C-alpha cells in the first residue's frame with residue numbers, strides 16, 4: 001500500500017495532536033508534533049533569559065540557535081514520543097502556560113522557522129508521517145497527499161485547554177487561558193513568515209461539536225479515500 005504524508009494544521013486546541021496521534025497509531029505511521037519543537041526552542045530562550053512576558057532579545061536567540069538541538073524519543077509508559085532539548089526530556093515543561101505565553105513570538109522568528117522546518121522535512125522524507133502544526137500543508141509539506149485544517153470556536157478550545165492544564169495540576173484561570181489562545185491565534189495568523197492559513201487544497205473540519213471519536217472517524221474516512229484514489 002502507498003505511504004502518504006498527512007498534514008494537519010489549525011488553531012490551538014482544535015484536537016490536531018489527538019487526531020494525528022490516533023491516525024499514526026492506526027496506520028503505523030510516524031507522528032511528529034511540530035509545535036513541541038517550537039515550544040522546546042522557547043523553553044531554551046526562557047532558560048537563557050532571552051525572553052519573558054516583557055522583553056525578547058531576538059538577536060541573542062538567533063546567535064545562539066546553533067546551541068539548540070531537539071529530538072524525539074519514544075516513551076514506553078505513555079506510548080508517545082517525548083521531546084528532548086539538548087539531550088534532556090522536556091515534554092512536561094514545554095506544556096506550561098508560561099511557555100504558551102512566549103512561544104508565538106519565538107515562532108515568528110524566520111531563523112527559528114528555517115532551522116525547524118529543515119528538520120521536519122528530514123523527518124518526513126520517507127513519507128508515512130502525520131505531522132501537525134500551523135504551516136505543515138503550506139510550507140513544510142506543500143505536496144502532502146492529504147491536508148486537513150481544523151477549527152473550533154475560541155471558547156470551546158479554551159475550555160479544552162483549561163481542563164487539560166487543571167488535570168495536570170497547573171494553577172491557571174479560564175480567562176488567562178482564553179487570552180493566551182486568542183493572542184496566539186492572532187500572532188500565528190499575522191506573522192510575515194509562514195502565517196497560519198488554510199492551504200488551498202486543505203479540507204476544513206470544524207470540530208466544535210464533534211467528540212474525539214467522531215472527529216477520528218471523519219479524518220480516517222478522508223485517509224481511506226485518499227489512499228483509494230492513489231491505487
Ligand code: CDP
Pocket residue numbers: 011012013014034035036038039103104105107108132133134135136184188
Ligand atoms: O498545542 P497547541 O495548539 O497549544 O500549540 P502547539 O501546536 O504546541 O504550538 C505552539 C505554538 O508553536 C503555536 O502557537 C505557534 O506559534 C507555533 N507553531 C508554529 O509556528 N508552527 C508550527 N508548525 C507549529 C507550531
Ligand code: CDP
Pocket residue numbers: 011012013014015016017018019132160161164207210211212215
Ligand atoms: O493539538 P491541539 O492543540 O490542536 O489539540 P489537542 O491537544 O489534540 O486537544 C486539546 C484538548 O481538547 C485535548 O484535551 C482533547 O482531548 C480535547 N478535544 C476534545 O475534547 N474534543 C475534540 N473534538 C477535540 C479535542
